[in-house]
Amino acid sequence: MLDTSLPEQFELLSTKPAAKDAADEAPGSRYERTIHQLFDDAERRGALGDLANVLTWALASVVVKYANVDVCGDILMRLGTYVRRITEYHRASREAEEARREGRKPQ
Numbered sequence: 001m002l003d004t005s006l007p008e009q010f011e012l013l014s015t016k017p018a019a020k021d022a023a024d025e026a027p028g029s030r031y032e033r034t035i036h037q038l039f040d041d042a043e044r045r046g047a048l049g050d051l052a053n054v055l056t057w058a059l060a061s062v063v064v065k066y067a068n069v070d071v072c073g074d075i076l077m078r079l080g081t082y083v084r085r086i087t088e089y090h091r092a093s094r095e096a097e098e099a100r101r102e103g104r105k106p107q
Contacts, residue, residue, distance in 0.1 A: 062075070063075065
């Protein structure tokens, strides 16, 4: 997912099709597609907290499996980076929309 721009990533979140043949699908792509399907399902059911709990448990299991504090640090660093990038994208989108509504050129 990091190989694409943030707008492209958000587009992929809502339009990612299933692979024609799961055996040919790269593991990362398969996991992204599956997580996005789970996210959509949890959102529809009002169960995002449940999904977050399950995903947090899964990440904790990765850390324990590798018994390495660097793994934990890497997960937390990536989480922080993703939150910052997504937040910045949404802020820039809001500012651009506001500028368009006010007849200004988005910066």
